[in-house]
Amino acid sequence: xxxxxxxxxxxLEGAGEWHAFRSVLPDMRGKQVLDLGCGFGWHCRYAREQxxxxxxxxxxxxxxxxxxxELTNDPAISYVQSAIEDVQFPECSFDLVLxxxxxxxxxxxxxxxxxxxxxxxxxxxxxxxxxHPIFTSCSEQDWHYDGQGNRLHWPIDHYQxxxxxxTAFLTPNVIKYHRTVSTYMNTxxxxxxxxxxxxxxxxxxxxxxxxxxxxxxxxxxxxLIIAASKNRV
Amino acid sequence: xxxxxxxxxxxLEGAGEWHAFRSVLPDMRGKQVLDLGCGFGWHCRYAREQxxxxxxxxxxxxxxxxxxxELTNDPAISYVQSAIEDVQFPECSFDLVLxxxxxxxxxxxxxxxxxxxxxxxxxxxxxxxxxHPIFTSCSEQDWHYDGQGNRLHWPIDHYQxxxxxxTAFLTPNVIKYHRTVSTYMNTxxxxxxxxxxxxxxxxxxxxxxxxxxxxxxxxxxxxLIIAASKNRV
Numbered sequence: 001x002x003x004x005x006x007x008x009x010x011x012l013e014g015a016g017e018w019h020a021f022r023s024v025l026p027d028m029r030g031k032q033v034l035d036l037g038c039g040f041g042w043h044c045r046y047a048r049e050q051x052x053x054x055x056x057x058x059x060x061x062x063x064x065x066x067x068x069x070e071l072t073n074d075p076a077i078s079y080v081q082s083a084i085e086d087v088q089f090p091e092c093s094f095d096l097v098l099x100x101x102x103x104x105x106x107x108x109x110x111x112x113x114x115x116x117x118x119x120x121x122x123x124x125x126x127x128x129x130x131x132h133p134i135f136t137s138c139s140e141q142d143w144h145y146d147g148q149g150n151r152l153h154w155p156i157d158h159y160q161x162x163x164x165x166x167t168a169f170l171t172p173n174v175i176k177y178h179r180t181v182s183t184y185m186n187t188x189x190x191x192x193x194x195x196x197x198x199x200x201x202x203x204x205x206x207x208x209x210x211x212x213x214x215x216x217x218x219x220x221x222x223x224l225i226i227a228a229s230k231n232r233v
Numbered sequence: 234x235x236x237x238x239x240x241x242x243x244x245l246e247g248a249g250e251w252h253a254f255r256s257v258l259p260d261m262r263g264k265q266v267l268d269l270g271c272g273f274g275w276h277c278r279y280a281r282e283q284x285x286x287x288x289x290x291x292x293x294x295x296x297x298x299x300x301x302x303e304l305t306n307d308p309a310i311s312y313v314q315s316a317i318e319d320v321q322f323p324e325c326s327f328d329l330v331l332x333x334x335x336x337x338x339x340x341x342x343x344x345x346x347x348x349x350x351x352x353x354x355x356x357x358x359x360x361x362x363x364x365h366p367i368f369t370s371c372s373e374q375d376w377h378y379d380g381q382g383n384r385l386h387w388p389i390d391h392y393q394x395x396x397x398x399x400t401a402f403l404t405p406n407v408i409k410y411h412r413t414v415s416t417y418m419n420t421x422x423x424x425x426x427x428x429x430x431x432x433x434x435x436x437x438x439x440x441x442x443x444x445x446x447x448x449x450x451x452x453x454x455x456x457l458i459i460a461a462s463k464n465r466v
Contacts, residue, residue: 154389154392155377155386155387155388156367156388160452181433186431197422199415200392220390221393221413
């Protein structure tokens, strides 16, 4: 199912939030970049197009990494198979750690922040997207409809009950982890990050022109993007 | 109607989010404190109990300030009648600016942040609460019920459409302004603040024991509290 999503077929330009994610990425020229949850490697290859010196992509899925390697012909990109929370690198190995729509599959976000902080150089940057807490609070992850099938609104419930959600996104039995907005923020701050920007992406005007049905995305945020820096010591 | 709310009758202890708000207030001993939207002056008097040197309370309502003055017998507390966005003070006049549940009545949050930043001493602190964007997105500001009057969930809609909401909170025709979480954050960051903590308050265990019906508050966040510091230059 994942392979058939626009983002899988068309790469980054097929992802509705890409214009927003890209807008908070720092200049990557000459930088060492780590991509946590790299999937098919689209962000890894983008980083090299932006003249990153080297890129490491981490993913738990051998299948995804196989496809990523097929799509990649660049010795400066390396792929590592590992769970995000188990990955090991020397301290200060990277200038930028990015992650696209992976951390809502991870139970222990505190450990992720601790590791990313350790892996980053002084003044290093950390940019990631997740499914928005408004989107993950209910396991159903769907609109509330009237009897005629019209979307009435987006339902929120169990917001303060963080933890596992058994969802059926694309395929049945996908386990996600709901965290509140404040938990995302405070966990980063406690790990030593300074919050630089917070984005709840909207479709661009061009996307709304090409895909008028995307105006539904203005009714509730689907994604949360946070850009942060390792604090000066 | 406002006068009959528990927070109006019992002061700060009657406010469900007070324990959370208090937890992010800095030490106020010897500090000069500004309270924007001070209402009956509960936070002003609290600041003096915490040994603030002086406190200025600002509110647009002559009625509220009249009641605040009645309740206050302390020459180190002064009250100023003004709209929050019009208030004028010399630069660096305060060590702490606080505001409780006032800014969602203000259209121009950017101007508020600009002024607060100007009023604050270097390293000054800014702590405020607002109605949560999840709470302000729909004008109805109410649960979605089934035919039997059971609360099914909290509805979200129009989240990305910031601006005026004509609500009927306590009295009819109360104008509020919806802003997204990201707008609150980014407006502060752009004004020169560092985000120190973000809280989506929950009832304390003691409150849940005394008022079991408050467990409904765990289903969606009603308030957002942000604590920030004026950046080192």
